[in-house]
Amino acid sequence: MSLWKDNTARQTPAPASEAKEPARFDAPSKPELAPSPATTLVPRTTTSLPRKESLIATDITIEGKIEGGGSVRIAGKFKGNVSVQGDLTIEAGAKLTGSVRADNVTIAGELEGNVEEASHVDLSPTGVLTGDLKAGSITVAAGARMRGQVEFGWDDGKLSKSSKHSNGFGAESGTSS
DSSP states (O other): OOSSOOTTOOOOOOOTTSOOOOOOSSSOOOOOOOOOOOOOOOOOOOSSOOOOEEEEOTTOEEEEEEEESSEEEESSEEEEEEEESSEEEEOTTOEEESOEEEEEEEESSEEESOEEEEEEEEEOTTOEEESOEEESEEEEOTTOEEESOEEESOSSSSOOTTTOOTTSSSSOTTOOO
16 A cells, blocks of 8 residues: 555546536636646745744743743743743743743732843732842732832933942932032
8 A cells, every 4th residue: 555646547437427517607617627736835924923922831830941032921830031032921820930031021920030121011919029120111000019129211221330329329328418
């Protein structure tokens, strides 16, 4: 038995029981099907392809590192650093232990680590962040909890060391101006 079709197979005439339909002038004629050579499909390129999203399901625990160009949704537990050129969502009941770099970060579960770089961070009512946060903008919902330092709204994303002194307010502690 072969796994391919033999193209030189003899064609058998149609049984006499199969009568051809009479031609109708009110309906388009059916084109005759003839064998054609195989063609390869070329994928179309569009200007805005949707980003793919990877999911760590609720019953999954993973330890490692995530890097990539798509978005990530964590519903289970992940231990390691996440660096994506897309969105990161930590769902309610999920836990991420590690540092984060993403375009947009939504924390509805628990993040134990620093958000090192993000355009926007959204702390949902069930969200818990234990670590520092550096972002372009933040939204904190009532009920969200956070323990750490926050920097947001800076053009370059970093504070100038010359403008920040030991007490963090631009003046040396214990000195008078």
